[in-house]
Amino acid sequence: xxxxxxxxxxxxxxxxxxxxxxxxxxxxxxxxxxxxxxxxxxxxxxxxxxxxxxxxxxxxxxxxxxxxxxxxxxxxxxxxxxxxxxxxxxxxxxxxxxxxxxxxxxxxxxxxxxxxxxxxxxxx
Amino acid sequence: xxxxxxxxxxxxxxxxxxxxxxxxxxxxxxxxxxxxxxxxxxxxxxxxxxxxxxxxxxxxxxxxxxxxxxxxxxxxxxxxxxxxxxxxxxxxxxxxxxxxxxxxxxxxxxxxxxxxxxxxxxxxxxxxxxxxxxxxxxxxxxxxxxxxxxxxxxxxxxxxxxxxxxxxxxxxxxxxxxxxxxxxxxxxxxxxxxxxxxxxxxxxxxxxxxxxxxxxxxxxxxxxxxxxxxxxxxxxxxxxxxxxxxxxxxxxxxxxxxxxxxxxxxxxxxxxxxxxxxxxxxxxxxxxxxxxxxxxxxxxxxxxxxxxxxxxxxxxxxxxxxxxxxxxxxxxxxxxxxxxxxxxxxxxxxxxxxxxxxxxxxxxxxxxxxxxxxxxxxxxxxxxxxxxxxxxxxxxxxxxxxxxxxxxxxxxxxxxxxxxxxxxxxxxxxxxxxxxxxxxxxxxxxxxxxxxxxxxxxxxxxxxxxxxxxxxxxxxxxxxxxxxxxxxxx
Numbered sequence: 066x067x068x069x070x071x072x073x074x075x076x077x078x079x080x081x082x083x084x085x086x087x088x089x090x091x092x093x094x095x096x097x098x099x100x101x102x103x104x105x106x107x108x109x110x111x112x113x114x115x116x117x118x119x120x121x122x123x124x125x126x127x128x129x130x131x132x133x134x135x136x137x138x139x140x141x142x143x144x145x146x147x148x149x150x151x152x153x154x155x156x157x158x159x160x161x162x163x164x165x166x167x168x169x170x171x172x173x174x175x176x177x178x179x180x181x182x183x184x185x186x187x188x189x
Numbered sequence: 190x191x192x193x194x195x196x197x198x199x200x201x202x203x204x205x206x207x208x209x210x211x212x213x214x215x216x217x218x219x220x221x222x223x224x225x226x227x228x229x230x231x232x233x234x235x236x237x238x239x240x241x242x243x244x245x246x247x248x249x250x251x252x253x254x255x256x257x258x259x260x261x262x263x264x265x266x267x268x269x270x271x272x273x274x275x276x277x278x279x280x281x282x283x284x285x286x287x288x289x290x291x292x293x294x295x296x297x298x299x300x301x302x303x304x305x306x307x308x309x310x311x312x313x314x315x316x317x318x319x320x321x322x323x324x325x326x327x328x329x330x331x332x333x334x335x336x337x338x339x340x341x342x343x344x345x346x347x348x349x350x351x352x353x354x355x356x357x358x359x360x361x362x363x364x365x366x367x368x369x370x371x372x373x374x375x376x377x378x379x380x381x382x383x384x385x386x387x388x389x390x391x392x393x394x395x396x397x398x399x400x401x402x403x404x405x406x407x408x409x410x411x412x413x414x415x416x417x418x419x420x421x422x423x424x425x426x427x428x429x430x431x432x433x434x435x436x437x438x439x440x441x442x443x444x445x446x447x448x449x450x451x452x453x454x455x456x457x458x459x460x461x462x463x464x465x466x467x468x469x470x471x472x473x474x475x476x477x478x479x480x481x482x483x484x485x486x487x488x489x490x491x492x493x494x495x496x497x498x499x500x501x502x503x504x505x506x507x508x509x510x511x512x513x514x515x516x517x518x519x520x521x522x523x524x525x526x527x528x529x530x531x532x533x534x535x536x537x538x539x540x541x542x543x544x545x546x547x548x549x550x551x552x553x554x555x556x557x558x559x560x561x562x563x564x565x566x567x568x569x570x571x572x573x574x575x576x577x578x579x580x581x582x583x584x585x586x587x588x589x590x591x592x593x594x595x596x597x598x599x600x601x602x603x604x605x606x607x608x609x610x611x612x613x614x615x616x617x618x619x620x621x622x623x624x625x626x627x628x629x630x631x632x633x634x635x636x637x638x639x640x641x642x643x644x645x646x647x648x649x650x651x652x653x654x655x656x657x658x659x660x661x662x663x664x665x666x667x668x669x670x671x672x673x674x675x676x677x678x679x
Contacts, residue, residue, distance in 0.1 A: 071642040075664070075673060093640040097455055097661065099673035107379070107404040116400040126391040131403065143389065146405055152192070160218075162207040165256070169193070173204040173218055182201055184216060184234065186194035 077101045109146040113139070121161035121170075128189070130170050132158040138172055140189060155183050196239040201230040208254050208261060215242065217254050217261040217276065231263060231284075233276055243276065245284055252311075253304045262287060264304050269296065271311065271324070290324040303352075305345040312352055314343045319354055319362070321371055330370035333362065346388040353386035353395060355379070361386050361397055379404050443473050443480065450482055452493070455661055455674060463503045464491055471526045472571065479510065483526050488513045488535070513555060525570040527579070529593070534560070534602065536579050538570045550581065552593070552602050560602040565589055578607065620657030624677060632662070634679035647673075 070091035076083040079102050083090075115135035122129055122143065129146070132138040136156040140149045158174035170187045202220035209216055216236055222228040229251040233243040249265035249272070261276045273287040290309070300315025309324035317338050321331040337356035345352050352364045352371055359378050363386075364371035381399035388395055395406045443452045450470060452462040468484035475481070481490050490511045491504055506512065525538045539549045550565040565581040566589055572579050580590040591604040623635030630643040647664045663672040 072644050074641065074675070075644065075647060091641050093634075093679055094662075094675040094677055097674040097676050098453065098459075099663075107406050109405040111403045112401060113403075117398060117403070120385075120387060120396070120398050120403070122387060122389050122396065124390050126389040126393070129396065129403075131398075141403075143394070143405070146403060154192075160204045160207045162209055162216075164209050164213045165211055166213065169213070171207055171209065171216060173207045175200055175203045180200050181197055182199070182204065182218075182220065184194075184196040184207075184218065184239075185192060186236070188191040188193050 075100065109144075111141065111146040111148075113137075118159055119161050121163055123163040123167040124165055125167040128163070128167060130161050130163065132161055132172060138170070138187075140170065150189075152187055154185050158185075194236070194239055196234055196241075198241065201232065201244065202228070205229070205251060206254050208256055209236070210259050210261065211256050212259050214259070215261075215276075217263070219251050219254050219263065221251065227267070229265065231276075233261070243284075250302075252302045253306075255306050257306075262306060264306075266292065266296075266302070269294065273306075290327075293320075293322060293329065295320055295329075296322075301342055303343045303345055305349040308349050310345070310349060312343045312345065312354075314338050314341045314354055319343065321352065321364075331364060333364075333373070335360075335362070341383070342385040344386055344388065346392050347390045348392055350392070351388060353388065355381075355384040355386055355397065357383050359384065361395075363395075377406075443475070450480070452480070453674070455658070455676075462494065465503050465505050467506050472528070474528060481528055483528055485526060486514060488528050525581075527571045529572050529576045534576075534593075536570055536572060538565055538581065550579070550591075550604075552579075552604070561604050563591065563604050563606075579604070620659070620662070622657070622659055624657065624660075624662065632677070634677070636679065638679055640677055640679060641675075 073090040074094050113133050115133035118132050120131050127143050129141045129143045138152045138154055154172050156177045158172045160173045162171045172185045202222035205221045206219045216234045218232045220230045227250050229247040231245050234241050247265050249267035252264040254263040264273045269292045270289055272289040274284040275287050277285050296313050300313050303312045311322045313320045319333045323330050337358035341354050341356050343354040350366045354362045360376050362376050363374045365374045379397045381402045383399055384397040386397050397404045448466050450464040454461040466482045472483035478493050479490050480493055489509045491509050527536045535553050537551050547564045550563050552561040570581050578590050579593055590607040594603045625633045631639050632641045634640050660677045662675045665672050
């Protein structure tokens with residue numbers, strides 16, 4: 066219980082754990098200053114439904130492509146990480162690359178039975 | 190999205206890397222055959238027809254493939270030799286030899302490599318160390334250690350100016366180019382367990398990812414990346430905190446990070462003063478209304494202004510009262526420095542130079558004369574507030590201290606070892622009000638009552654800070670830029 070109290074005292078101000086349980090915070094330690102507003106200073110994060118296999122940044126720095134274990138490849142907005150489009154390709158995509166003009170995306174992988182290599186090109 | 194082309198052929202292995210030529214006409218893919226040690230195949234395809242132009246097997250450890258004008262270059266390592274080839278864009282020959290470099294023996298094929306082709310720089314991470322090597326000059330330009338570097342991934346920014354390395358401890362190290370190689374810019378934390386850093390091509394953002402999470406750090410990078418031009422940080426000047434009372438009785442903390450010192454007013458919870466020391470801050474001290482900032486070969490003092498602060502005002506070196514520069518002979522480079530409250534003596538701890546020359550602790554006067562020398566374990570060095578003792582920090586309860594004995598005035602000093610244990614005052618395990626920190630990280634009241642347990646990530650204060658001022662306690666997190674200050678009320 067002491068450990069729970071101690072950790073709450075140091076939790077960021079806008080964290081969910083502080084909002085829900087802040088009233089249980091350590092009664093002996095008052096925060097004077099310094100507790101951050103949030104857990105980190107990243108501006109966006111994304112959690113795909115399946116494990117990520119590879120990521121590529123477009124040469125124009127505006128797009129990010131990710132490919133996941135479930136054979137989906139997604140193109141994200143590089144400023145917000147919002148999903149712009151999703152493609153379903155072969156299972157086993159392992160590497161990605163944008164074309165120099167950022168208008169095409171190459172997905173390369175090994176088929177599930179390990180018999181075939183594939184390269185698929187998409188126009189974005 | 191429109192699927193426009195598909196190339197399918199007999200498997201050559203698991204793809205390791207893919208790249209397009211600058212005109213987009215050809216595709217290069219590196220495949221790794223897991224059934225054969227170090228067996229890589231480089232294939233080149235025509236983009237429009239999908240026709241395979243070349244396939245070439247390499248019995249070497251592949252490092253990278255990259256666009257080079259209208260063709261590709263790729264690099265591989267074998268037996269401590271790195272070789273670079275080019276795929277000739279005329280297609281009259283398969284692979285053209287570009288050059289080879291003998292790698293230093295510090296590199297093992299089991300590590301991770303990142304290659305920045307334009308400047309022929311190779312970054313290598315393995316066995317808890319990062320090595321950056323310049324192939325042209327055959328010199329190491331940076332070596333860094335962290336046990337969490339094991340199994341890490343390392344990458345250069347597109348201009349080669351930045352280098353980032355993720356660790357198994359959720360941290361990402363970011364170095365930037367400096368006149369002396371690559372200097373640590375900052376260390377920040379991702380929630381990912383083993384984050385992989387990836388720079389945006391325009392160099393303004395950094396993305397970190399592991400198998401389940403992607404994080405995007407702000408344009409200009411996390412905390413201080415944007416201001417890299419003015420930072421010259423060393424790993425020994427990341428955080429220093431000093432607790433003291435101002436002349437008007439206000440409890441205050443001063444924080445030293447990189448080149449900046451910040452004095453915080455605890456009664457109001459505001460910043461009272463900022464000082465740009467223009468040097469890496471190695472230590473802080475306040476002596477009768479004067480704040481003393483210690484660098485590795487320089488000590489600068491400022492008079493603390495009384496009364497209300499003026500927000501946004503930054504004191505600079507031009508505003509200082511004194512600047513004392515000293516050059517001290519060392520065994521190894523200076524690692525930590527502390528100045529005696531009398532302002533007449535400086536203690537310097539060097540890094541030593543291997544087992545034959547362990548880390549020295551030396552006392553000098555301000556005219557650079559050596560007064561006493563012994564050898565010390567630990568890391569950060571500090572004088573006690575009275576100046577009667579000097580300590581090197583170590584594990585809780587196992588710190589090393591010496592009594593500073595002034596024989597015949599200030600010109601002769603000797604060091605008498607004290608029993609290994611806790612320092613007597615305030616740093617960092619005991620406050621003048623009787624608060625203590627136990628071996629198992631409990632903070633106890635003066636009556637011995639458990640007040641709070643210190644979570645693991647908040648223990649970095651153990652080596653870097655003087656953290657007590659009356660009931661106030663400053664805690665430093667591994668990665669947060671500011672200390673959290675608590676007022677303990679048993």
